[in-house]
Amino acid sequence: MTDAHTIDLTGKTALITGTTSGFGHHMAITLAKAGARVAITGRRTDRLDALKQEIEAFDGRALPVALDVTDMDSIKACVETCETELGPIDILVNNAGMNVDQMASDVTEEAYDTVMNTNLKGSFFMAQQVANRMMKAGRPGRVINIASIGGHTVLPGLSVYCMSKAAILMMTKSLAREWARYDINVTAICPGFIETELNAHWFATEPGQKQVKGYPRRRLGEIADLDGALLMLASDAGRIITGTAITIDDGQSL
Secondary structure: OHHHHHHHOOOEEEEEEEOOOOHHHHHHHHHHOOOEEEEEOOHHHHHHHHHHHHHHOOOOEEEEEOOHHHHHHHHHHHHHHHHHHOOOOEEEOOOOOOOOOEEEEEOHHHHHHHHHHHHHHHHHHHHHHHHHHHHHHOOOEEEEEEEEEEOOOOOOOOOOHHHHHHHHHHHHHHHHHHHHHHEEEEEEEEEEEEEOOOOOOHOOOHHHHHHHHHHOOOOEEEEHHHHHHHHHHHOOOHHHOOOOOOEEOOOOOO
């Protein structure tokens, strides 16, 4: 059995979207510690510079690249910069995402478009741009989509978010089928509720604590709990894993 913490990605180039906080920030560090050169991306470039310094502190290699996943020109420029500066992309982690906490009856067209353009359209075209380069060069690759338990479980007040993540799961299967012959693995990770910068305020409230007490193990996950699956899917340990989604939620969706 492969130990996730001994997986070596030396010589690999990874592009991670949405690394200015939360999952993306941590995943960039995880892949860099495993030896990968990482392109760290997002709109808040000041945070990218701080993450670059954090990675370089343990002799990792990080390239900050401004990216708006809702803009095709930005996507194309990001992928081009990454490959020019770091080399051909071996691993894409589609992590950039957002949500609107509203009941379906209150969701505006603008909010709907923002969620779908970020979570779904952005992920699709990032995957397309990276995979097209892999196929043209005849290189194998890994595309890892960060979905959610919301892709297969109703989360009240997050209907549009859940819809976008359900679409990500079908996108994962569809792309895996189309790109299998090119040795490009496409997979998804479905995290449960994990405390991050974006939700810490909620889980500190009384209703938030009540929510946690309703889970089978009455606790939240930690971002590091995703490391094993991420490293497996990014490496040869996941060589024959494609078209599948791994739920990591401590039983929250049961």
